[in-house]
Amino acid sequence: MKSVILLFSMFFLLVVSSAIAQDMQYVSSQSGDTLFVKDDIDYGGTNTLTLLMASDTLAPAGRVYVLANGGTYSCDNNPVTSTNYRTIIMGPTQTSLKVNKGTQPPIISGTNSTNVTSYGGMTINKDLLIKNVDLEIGNTAGNGGGWAFFGFNGAGMRLQVDNSIMEHTWWCWVGGPPANTSVFFTNDYMVNMDGHTCRRNGGITDFNSGGVTQEDTLSVQNCTHVNFQGTAYKFRYGVNVHKVLFNHNDFIDCAGFIFMNNGDQTNMSETNNIFVNCQLQSYAPPLFKADAGEVDMDGEPMGLINLRVDSVFNANGKNFYADRNLAYWDPSLSDIVSTLNSTKVDGSTQWVSQMIIMNSRTDSLFADKTNYPLLTNGKWYNQLPTFANTDVLFTTQLATIKAYAIACVDTSYGTPMPSWRQSSNPEASNFIYADWPIPIDLSYTDSNLLTAGLGNFPLGDLDWFPSTYVTWKAQESTELAAIANVLANGPTAVENIPSLPNKFELQQNYPNPFNPSTEISYTIPKSSFVSLKVYNALGQEVATLVNGFKTANSYKVQFNANGLASGIYIYQLKAGDNVVAKKMILMK
Numbered sequence: 001m002k003s004v005i006l007l008f009s010m011f012f013l014l015v016v017s018s019a020i021a022q023d024m025q026y027v028s029s030q031s032g033d034t035l036f037v038k039d040d041i042d043y044g045g046t047n048t049l050t051l052l053m054a055s056d057t058l059a060p061a062g063r064v065y066v067l068a069n070g071g072t073y074s075c076d077n078n079p080v081t082s083t084n085y086r087t088i089i090m091g092p093t094q095t096s097l098k099v100n101k102g103t104q105p106p107i108i109s110g111t112n113s114t115n116v117t118s119y120g121g122m123t124i125n126k127d128l129l130i131k132n133v134d135l136e137i138g139n140t141a142g143n144g145g146g147w148a149f150f151g152f153n154g155a156g157m158r159l160q161v162d163n164s165i166m167e168h169t170w171w172c173w174v175g176g177p178p179a180n181t182s183v184f185f186t187n188d189y190m191v192n193m194d195g196h197t198c199r200r201n202g203g204i205t206d207f208n209s210g211g212v213t214q215e216d217t218l219s220v221q222n223c224t225h226v227n228f229q230g231t232a233y234k235f236r237y238g239v240n241v242h243k244v245l246f247n248h249n250d251f252i253d254c255a256g257f258i259f260m261n262n263g264d265q266t267n268m269s270e271t272n273n274i275f276v277n278c279q280l281q282s283y284a285p286p287l288f289k290a291d292a293g294e295v296d297m298d299g300e301p302m303g304l305i306n307l308r309v310d311s312v313f314n315a316n317g318k319n320f321y322a323d324r325n326l327a328y329w330d331p332s333l334s335d336i337v338s339t340l341n342s343t344k345v346d347g348s349t350q351w352v353s354q355m356i357i358m359n360s361r362t363d364s365l366f367a368d369k370t371n372y373p374l375l376t377n378g379k380w381y382n383q384l385p386t387f388a389n390t391d392v393l394f395t396t397q398l399a400t401i402k403a404y405a406i407a408c409v410d411t412s413y414g415t416p417m418p419s420w421r422q423s424s425n426p427e428a429s430n431f432i433y434a435d436w437p438i439p440i441d442l443s444y445t446d447s448n449l450l451t452a453g454l455g456n457f458p459l460g461d462l463d464w465f466p467s468t469y470v471t472w473k474a475q476e477s478t479e480l481a482a483i484a485n486v487l488a489n490g491p492t493a494v495e496n497i498p499s500l501p502n503k504f505e506l507q508q509n510y511p512n513p514f515n516p517s518t519e520i521s522y523t524i525p526k527s528s529f530v531s532l533k534v535y536n537a538l539g540q541e542v543a544t545l546v547n548g549f550k551t552a553n554s555y556k557v558q559f560n561a562n563g564l565a566s567g568i569y570i571y572q573l574k575a576g577d578n579v580v581a582k583k584m585i586l587m588k
Contacts (some may be wrong), residue, residue, distance in 0.1 A: 026055075033062040128160070265320055337351050374492060535571075
């Protein structure tokens with residue numbers, strides 16, 4: 001019996017060691033459950049990530065694949081995630097890629113081959129988190145890229161792409177998510193969604209499955225979208241995504257729709273976003289047939305918000321929350337419609353602009369509080385922020401996408417929109433390297449916009465304001481709960497959304513005089529190191545009530561004076577460069 005056990009043990013160890021050895025040929029080092037993956041070049045071949053994930057069948061639940069900064073990883077053979085555990089793929093740099101000027105992140109490309117008929121992506125078998133990387137479809141200039149980069153092998157899965165660059169696609173990055181699928185894009189930089197000949201293609205998601213159920217979520221926060229050809233996010237008729245959140249995003253120079261919503265996608269919020277030069281493609285009746293299923297069901301122009309009452313709209317909740325957004329169009333775009341009508345594109349003189357917040361039908365629904373009390377449209381701003389650096393986005397590139405918007409609505413047109421790239425980094429046919437460092441800076445100095453968002457935060461993508469992002473992140477759950485409250489209870493709930501304090505303040509303690517305890521309240525408008533100390537009349541410190549980092553907020557602190565003599569005491573608050581002190585009286 002012992003010999004049998006020994007033989008079995010040796011066989012088991014042999015299998016395990018064989019599997020580990022197979023894995024390690026693609027690995028430069030290991031730390032616990034984390035594997036540091038060789039890139040294709042260091043390995044001397046291709047597809048290291050694909051091969052490692054396929055061979056790592058004994059992976060523990062805490063497995064993390066760390067890719068090398070500046071390394072290249074091809075997805076020609078379509079890596080498949082674990083069927084048992086959440087898969088994490090990440091680059092080593094944790095700081096925002098938008099503002100980081102250091103080493104280029106790892107590049108995961110849909111292809112690095114010359115075979116333009118084969119494009120890779122990732123198949124998700126359970127859950128996937130991918131972060132701190134540069135994702136590239138890998139081919140443009142008319143040849144396009146993969147139809148969709150992320151695919152799902154079944155229902156009930158979760159995808160999050162965080163702090164990553166995403167560039168190029170034929171159709172979209174996530175196509176037709178199955179039922180019970182949740183998709184999160186956070187802190188990403190999405191650029192040059194072009195490459196296909198169809199005016200409507202080149203986006204991030206397309207919810208086109210009739211099987212989508214009430215458990216689905218799409219959440220997009222602190223993402224920047226630049227130079228999009230077609231629809232960024234599609235919500236097809238009759239498909240209900242249970243929860244849709246767009247919060248603190250930038251959309252710059254996007255020729256097509258930001259949200260293709262036939263009208264019945266509700267339980268949706270658009271808050272704290274910046275839209276500049278978006279939805280340039282106009283509408284005329286010939287497109288109702290040519291673009292069937294991706295235009296308004298009544299043939300109306302489709303704005304940044306589009307709602308239409310039908311049985312699906314009523315069943316889906318009849319709620320929508322838009323607030324604290326900015327929409328701006330450059331004056332040079334104002335003649336697009338007149339140009340199309342004067343030249344009778346597609347034989348029509350009925351071209352109308354879709355550079356609008358909403359059409360008249362949608363506006364009337366928001367105004368009808370009797371029948372639709374859960375439709376809330378709050379404040380919109382109309383100005384171009386003084387962005388720190390926009391390269392040629394508002395000059396030559398704006399002229400380029402204007403020309404494309406005029407040309408592409410001709411139903412016979414079949415040329416992709418040109419990419420916006422730095423001249424020092426021209427676009428290749430297959431393997432693509434993103435412009436690095438990211439050549440724009442969308443921080444701004446407009447005082448009214450810096451406090452225009454919910455909670456007095458800046459509008460738009462907060463990754464461009466790193467210190468503010470830290471403060472915002474500390475209250476994120478509170479803000480999201482407040483947004484959900486508005487969707488559930490309507491406009492009156494907006495009044496209960498917490499605001500970020502805008503001044504430094506130390507209040508008089510209460511009660512005063514006191515014996516033996518009292519309460520001290522203070523407010524700090526921005527995150528900082530805070531100290532709150534108590535001194536006697538001789539200036540000697542008798543108590544430290546606060547001594548540490550605090551996020552912007554209002555606070556209350558209890559002071560118990562047991563053991564101290566009656567008399568006058570001073571309490572002093574320091575936060576950053578601010579110092580204030582007040583007197584209080586202990587009377588026993």
